[in-house]
Amino acid sequence: MSLRIVFAGTPEFAVPALRAGAARGEVVAVYTQPDRPAGRGRQLQMSPVKQAALELGLPVQQPLNFKSDEALDMLRSHAADLMVVVAYGLILPQAVLDTPRLGCWNVHASLLPRWRGAAPIQRAIASGDTVSGVCLMQMEKGLDTGPVLLQLKTPIGPKETGGSLHDRLSQLGAEVLRDGLALARAGMTLQAEAQPKDGVTYARKIEKSEAKLDWTLAAKSLADKVRAFNPWPVAETELQGERLRVYQAIGLDHNSGKPPGTVLAAGKDGIDVACGQGALRLLAVQRDGGRVQSAAEYLNARPLAL
Template identity: 70%
Template sequence: MRIVFAGTPAFAVPCLRAAAGRGEVVGVYTQPDRPAGRGRQLAPSPVKVEALARQLPVFQPENFKSQAAREQLRALEPDLMVVVAYGLILPQSVLDIPAQGCWNVHASLLPRWRGAAPIQRAIEAGDTESGVCLMQMEKGLDTGPVLLSLSTPVSGDDTGGSLHDRLSGLGAEVLSDGLKLLRAGMRPVPQPQPAEGVTYAHKLDKAEARLDWSRPASELANKIRAFNPWPVAEAELAGERLRIHAACALEGTTDKPPGSVVSASRDGIDVACGEGLLRLTTVQRDGGRALPVADYLNARPALAGR
């Protein structure tokens, strides 16, 4: 086969490796280099770094609106285009170019969590299961029929980071399975997505990271897990702004208003919420690094005495 791969972030790299394992990838599409780091120097995407290391041709159009960009893709004569977190919605004129169409690896069990941030939204919602789908792409946003899927449980210890890494590996597995079937002439059978159960995973906004102590502790604990490692939850606590990297919900009640410190010890800082208590276990001060609460309290003895 002649495969064109389109992807951008680290999540897509294992899928690129799976697609390129037999020398079938004839071109790699990725987003243009973007400013990154303190110096805001142009930096290549993780997919571009991997593609160059494999000596694969790399293409970085802003989009496919121009005839030239579409003809460049057509000239590669792709049998299949594999798209993983590319960052562009492909028009029908592009989807029609590969002989076998376009496949997408999506980090959810569709139709739940269509859209940009399925991993974080699953944790934020308290889902106990997630997974990946290999989908035949169509013009709609993640609406195409599912070819194959793999699931994984979501534990109370999972963060956005840990689930991201696990689903990235599962994505490579489900893509490998689909490619094996296609090579053998047994194309996976498309299964239309059910009309019921559709949810949308809207893009993360840094403004969402601010915790509202009037919300239930269980809800805040899920958000903290979901937003680790980005954008990281933050809140005002005892007169100081903290970024909160880890916490857990506790049962119990208090007569103190939401946002009040109920107790503080080496085990954690317990904060009153709209329902229950939230125990903070890893926090970060402005300009500092993430610390266990025991170390943070060494710098705030007055708080530790509560």
Template identity: 65%
Template sequence: MRIVFAGTPEFSVPCLESCRASGAEVVAVYTQPDRPAGRGRKLTPSPVKEAALAAGIPVEQPETLKTLQARETLAAYRPDLMVVVAYGLILSRKVLALPRLGCWNVHASLLPRWRGAAPIQRAILAGDRESGVGLMQMEAGLDTGPVLLERRTPITRQDTGGTLHDRLSQLGAQVLAEGLRRTLAGETLHARAQAQEGVLYAHKLEKAQARLDFSRAAIALEHQVRAFDPWPVAEGEIAGENLRIWAAHALDENSRATPGSVVAAQRDGIDLACGEGVLRVTALQRAGGKRITAADYLNARPELRGAR
């Protein structure tokens, strides 16, 4: 089997490795063009490009796949299957029809819930108790194709956008490996059409969404803090200072204080009144500083200690 792999971020790399380990031949890797990154804005290759070059696989980086030339280049690789994992470009019907077995997509949600760009963070924001990955037969709609295989995982209150991302990345590699193994053994995978009910779209994250509104419920703010770790990181004001909030959890108590005010401050956290409940902040970051614990922050602001 000849596979063309299409992916860009770190999330996609384990799936590329699954393709390479399957016994199929990865004849090319498609990834986004190099982008400026870091303080120097130096052109930087994607994690998938770096992995492909290290493995000696040809790399293609078209700005679009909509042109005839782009389709002819892809067709020249004679792919039996195209595997797409967080690639970042829309595939037209003409592209989807090129491989003999079509195109597979590894998507980080339990479809049809959270189609789209940011399924991992949206699941945490919504307070979902479960997530997963689906191996999907791609069609022209946005994550609308039938699901071939699926793996599930619980979302705990300790999960952040980062930890869930890493776990789903590995689950995605596992479900893809199973699909490839069974297909290479001559099995035809059963495609399950997505349900018409329960469709939700995971819209792209915006930095402005990271601002904490303490008039909301504490549990909703906890979800926000967890979902936006490691990016874009929640922001909020504590006693007049604007801070990045890295870790916080809702307490099982209430306060009559004005939302956003400090109701208690000790080594294990700074408690803030919310529209409903109390949010305890345990890790934060001052402007120009690094991530620190609440205890370290209180050493710099001793006037807050023991506040009531």
């Protein structure tokens, strides 16, 4: 049987799932955040999901919220069997969750109950996790608390960045949605497993202020943070009077006994900085207004005093 699907999502992460959901012509409406000012000119910009929906010829709805009867009536008019939500950016009231015949499914970029919330990908890397994945969850009113229908796991590599894991989980999200939809079309009831009460963590939204490197922390922790915050907001520090953004770094076991933040070495291998435990070797950096370059290239133009 075919399904009538309403899709709700906003950022680039949700686009592969939208394409997967729309592959059989079952998406009857796409909900996304209103156009917002962006860029230097502060021109109104469509979300990536809206752009993809228009390319696919799908009708787009952009309510501020679902508090009005008008917004709820419009949603009900689609007579949806299912609503699929992927990084929509809006908490849905119970009236919305109850509208589709099969309720609302959410594709979430973590292995729940670990990393509920807004920034599961970056929080996982910053915390040194070695595995991540995606969950297809039956939505309920709580924040990412619903029972899990399906999940797919993937390792987090030692060189994984927030950007690379985002892209892989985005594709995995589309895959887990395809699997769920295939089962639903076959008339099968997906087995919903309640999330365990142990192991709950919250992935709060990333603030730009978190990008500053705190040299009193362990080198391993800082290296994980550099990976997690690439490509946004990008880790940063000040070395000998100049602000640097750090795109790539590795932790070293070397304990120099020098105060945290001291430059220990600067050469073709990188810039080694003392940490609370070990040392962080900066490998790729960016000066204000400059391009991303290797630490060796940076040092050719601006040698550091040791």
